[in-house]
Amino acid sequence: MYQRSVAIVGAAHSQLGEVPGSTAIGLMADASVAAVADAGLTPASIDGVIVRGPDDEYCFQQQVGERLGLNAAFSTSLGNGGASQALAVVLASLAIEAGLATTVLCGYARNSWSRTRRSGSRKARMNQSTHNRTREWRDSFGYFGEPATHALGAQRHMAMYGTTKEQLGHVAVSVREHATRNPHAQMQSPLTMEEYLDGPLVAEPFGIYDCSLRTDGAGAVVVTETARAKDLPHPPVVVRGFGSHNNLRGWTIDDHMVQTAARASGERAYRIADVSPSDIDTAQLYDCFTYMVLAQLEDYGFCEKGEGGELVASGALGLDGAIPTNTSGGQLSEGHVEGMLQVVEAVRQLRHEYPAERQVPDARLALVSGHGGNTVCHTTLILEGG
Amino acid sequence: MSGPTQGATTEADHPLRVVPQPTPESQPFWDACARHELVIQRCRSCGRFWFPPSNHCQHCWSEDFAWEPVSGRGELYTFTVYRRAYAPELAEQLPYVVGVVELEQGPRLITNIVDREPGDVRVGMPVEVVFLDFPAGVTLHAFRPRENSRTPSTRAV
Numbered sequence: 209m210y211q212r213s214v215a216i217v218g219a220a221h222s223q224l225g226e227v228p229g230s231t232a233i234g235l236m237a238d239a240s241v242a243a244v245a246d247a248g249l250t251p252a253s254i255d256g257v258i259v260r261g262p263d264d265e266y267c268f269q270q271q272v273g274e275r276l277g278l279n280a281a282f283s284t285s286l287g288n289g290g291a292s293q294a295l296a297v298v299l300a301s302l303a304i305e306a307g308l309a310t311t312v313l314c315g316y317a318r319n320s321w322s323r324t325r326r327s328g329s330r331k332a333r334m335n336q337s338t339h340n341r342t343r344e345w346r347d348s349f350g351y352f353g354e355p356a357t358h359a360l361g362a363q364r365h366m367a368m369y370g371t372t373k374e375q376l377g378h379v380a381v382s383v384r385e386h387a388t389r390n391p392h393a394q395m396q397s398p399l400t401m402e403e404y405l406d407g408p409l410v411a412e413p414f415g416i417y418d419c420s421l422r423t424d425g426a427g428a429v430v431v432t433e434t435a436r437a438k439d440l441p442h443p444p445v446v447v448r449g450f451g452s453h454n455n456l457r458g459w460t461i462d463d464h465m466v467q468t469a470a471r472a473s474g475e476r477a478y479r480i481a482d483v484s485p486s487d488i489d490t491a492q493l494y495d496c497f498t499y500m501v502l503a504q505l506e507d508y509g510f511c512e513k514g515e516g517g518e519l520v521a522s523g524a525l526g527l528d529g530a531i532p533t534n535t536s537g538g539q540l541s542e543g544h545v546e547g548m549l550q551v552v553e554a555v556r557q558l559r560h561e562y563p564a565e566r567q568v569p570d571a572r573l574a575l576v577s578g579h580g581g582n583t584v585c586h587t588t589l590i591l592e593g594g
Numbered sequence: 595m596s597g598p599t600q601g602a603t604t605e606a607d608h609p610l611r612v613v614p615q616p617t618p619e620s621q622p623f624w625d626a627c628a629r630h631e632l633v634i635q636r637c638r639s640c641g642r643f644w645f646p647p648s649n650h651c652q653h654c655w656s657e658d659f660a661w662e663p664v665s666g667r668g669e670l671y672t673f674t675v676y677r678r679a680y681a682p683e684l685a686e687q688l689p690y691v692v693g694v695v696e697l698e699q700g701p702r703l704i705t706n707i708v709d710r711e712p713g714d715v716r717v718g719m720p721v722e723v724v725f726l727d728f729p730a731g732v733t734l735h736a737f738r739p740r741e742n743s744r745t746p747s748t749r750a751v
Contacts, residue, residue, distance in 0.1 A: 344620060345646055347612035348734055349706050351692045352680035360694060364672035367717035409677035412689075412712075457652075460694050460702050465672070 210480055214301040215444030216591065217437050218247025218430035219555040224543035225394045226321040227424035232261045233271045235426035236317035240276055243428035248441040249311065251276065254430070256303060256312030257283040258296040260546075262319070272313070282309040290494055290580025291452070292316070293427075293547040294587035298450045300431040311436070315428035316548040322424050354496065355419055356411040357583055361465035362499035363413060368466060368514065371502065373413050375517030377404040379498040380417045380540055382525035387537025389566045394421050395541040418498040420539035427548030429555065443594035445558045448573070449481025455584040468500075469586035470507035470577060477575075477588035478509075485509035488590075489571040490557050491531050492550035494579040495538040504577055505531065508588075532568045547578040551589065558593030613732050620647040622661045627733045630725040633661040634701055645701035666723030667740065668697040675712040691715055695737050709738035 220242030222235040236259065244251065257280045261268035269283045282303045286292035293316045300312035346352070365371050381401055387393035399417060407415035437444035453472035455464040478484055485508060495501045502516035510531050511519040524530040536542045536553040543549060554574035560567060576589040616624045626633040636643050639656035643664075650657055673693035679685040691707040693715070707715055708724065720740035727733050 343612055344614040344616070345704055348614045348732075349692055349704055350676060350680075350684055350687065350690055351704055356674045356676065356692060359674035360672045360692075363674060364717060367672070409675075412675035412677060414674075460671070460704065 210301065210449070211305055212446060212448055212481075213434055214304050214431060215434040215437050215446045216297070216429050216551075216555050217432055217440050217442060217444055218243040218245070218249065219428070219552045220246050221392070221427040221545065221549055221552050222317070222425055224392055224423055224425040224545070224549075227319070228322065230319045230322045230424045232265060232268075232317040232319045232426070233275055235319060235424060236261065236268075236272055236315055236428070237275050239315055239317065239426035239428040240272065240313055243315070243430050244313070246442070247430040247432075248439075249430060251278065253311045253432075254278055254313050255281045256300060256309030256431075258286065258299050258312055259315045259317075260286045260292045260296070261317050262323070263287075268317075272315075278313075280309070282312065288454070288578075288581045288585040288587070290496065290546045291454075291578040291585035291587040292580070293545075293551060294450075294576055294578035294589045295452060297429065297431060297447060297551060297589055298452065298587060301447045301450065304431065304433055311430060311432040313428060313430055314551075315426060316546050317426035318545060319424045320422045320544070353411065354583075355414050357459060358497040358499055359411040359414045361459070361468075361503065361583075362418075362497070365466050365499065365503065365514075366413065369517070371514075371517040374401065374405065375521050376413065376418055376498040376502065377401050378520040379495070379501045379525065380404050382520065382523070382529075383495065383501075383534045383538045384541045385526065386535050386566075387541035390536050390542055393537040393542040394423065395537065399541075414497060414499075417540075420496045420544040421541070423543040423545060425543050425545045425549075427545050427552045429551055442559055445555045445594075446592040447589065448483070448592040449477050449479075449590040451476030451478075451480065451588040453586050454581070455586075457584075459583040464584065466503070467513060468503050468507050468579070469584060470504045470579065470588070473577075473586040473588045474508045474575075477590050481590040481592075483573060483590060488531065488573050488575045490535060490554070490568045490574045491533045492535070492554045492557075492574060492576045493533060493538070494547045494550065494577045495534055495540050496544070496579065498540065500579060501525075501533065501538075504579070505533070508575060508577075527566075527568060535566065535568060546580065547576075550576050550578070554589070554591050558591055560593070613730050614734075617647075619649055623647055624733075626661070626663075627725060627735055630733070632664050632666045632723050632735060634664050634697065634699060635659045636662045636699075643697075643699040643701050645703060664697060664699050666697075668695045668721055668737070670694070670707065670715070670717055670719040670721050670737070671696045671702055672717055673707060673715055675715070693721075693737065695721055703735070706734075706736040707738070708736045
């Protein structure tokens with residue numbers, strides 16, 4: 209059984225947005241150096257590396273070690289897509305309690321903007337990257353892109369529960385409002401409901417404002433034994449519990465696109481952390497699309513299944529709402545670093561680092577989620593401030 | 595692929611860009627499509643159907659299965675209407691509908707919904723299979739509303 213003896217002691221992100229000419233490893237190095245400095249540690253103290261980079265970069269952890277001069281008692285790159293970044297913290301916690309490592313660097317980097325510029329047209333990329341399985345069962349029918357995948361879920365949810373486009377809009381508008389208080393966010397100007405509803409359609413019911421951003425960026429955290437944290441500059445953010453669940457049979461199977469893997473992952477995390485949804489002060493959810501926020505709020509028990517639309521429309525996601533969510537602006541408005549910035553934001557909120565206009569009052573417990581791997585993998589972290 | 599479609603079953607209406615590359619497991623599925631027949635694997639041990647194709651029953655892992663012709667009738671589980679083209683050639687097809695159809699036998703297929711304006715497509719709609727032949731010598735399945743009163747395609751199963 210997990211002993212809750214592990215904490216996050218350092219957290220940072222690189223420059224975010226369009227970073228011309230950037231490489232994933234370069235951004236990863238920036239975030240890693242900043243996270244270790246934030247922890248008040250030196251490179252010599254790092255003996256674990258659990259990271260992920262672009263999926264076509266083999267053994268990204270080896271690039272990190274080479275770039276930063278690190279050997280590791282424990283290292284790997286992860287393959288659960290957007291669920292990997294929270295999973296890195298889970299694996300670090302288990303490795304540390306098992307004695308396989310003492311201080312683990314966890315991180316993720318992407319250079320989506322810069323890659324697009326280098327590799328030419330969208331079509332060229334599409335034809336290069338298509339896997340046979342995807343080509344056979346999806347591309348042949350004109351089914352491309354992640355927006356459509358999540359739109360299938362949103363459409364089903366709307367049909368089952370009467371969820372509306374405007375309710376999805378409340379997610380986009382709420383997280384944008386958070387972003388206007390975050391100087392690092394890619395999107396700085398407020399979004400009105402009218403602008404949201406007028407946004408160009410992509411894959412119905414989604415328009416552009418339902419979709420997350422294209423980002424060059426990286427995030428990193430340093431995980432170690434809580435006992436080691438007493439000599440460090442910041443109060444430790446304890447890894448109180450975690451869970452995961454993976455609907456590997458697929459998104460279109462059973463009711464996976466409506467009751468997502470977040471449900472079972474969350475139940476495990478609440479059990480291990482010995483807390484309940486009403487104890488959570490802030491949620492940092494994987495918001496690749498507006499619908500995933502709404503679905504996860506239900507799956508995590510902040511409301512009943514089918515009531516997510518009403519919950520988000522009530523203003524629940526705001527700083528003074530029932531469950532302040534994605535308080536950095538999230539992937540919809542801060543930057544899309546595949547869930548890594550959700551971990552960083554939770555740490556900062558639990559340290560009470562922010563000025564009052566950006567700080568969740570009395571934040572003590574944060575729930576962080578990761579979702580991905582063809583939409584079926586999920587990880588949950590429950591973090592606790594001092 | 596959508597909209598008024600005499601076109602649903604003509605070659606010109608759907609310039610196919612991506613040709614499926616069958617695997618040994620899926621070849622019988624595509625061969626049947628070419629004959630305008632929808633076939634799904636069914637386990638001889640437990641009697642259940644599965645899709646996409648594989649050489650083991652997803653339910654009991656038996657390797658004893660048959661490719662069974664099915665009715666081609668089902669219900670639209672969910673769908674999305676594409677409003678943005680992911681390749682230049684798709685631009686003139688917009689808007690088109692990608693749907694998930696739940697067959698009467700249980701498995702769900704990703705497919706296109708044709709013979710109905712995208713704005714009139716509904717979750718839960720009864721649908722039936724049609725087959726679209728393309729110049730590349732490939733035939734794909736699509737589904738159309740079952741109560742559709744237009745000239746029925748002789749190609750529908």
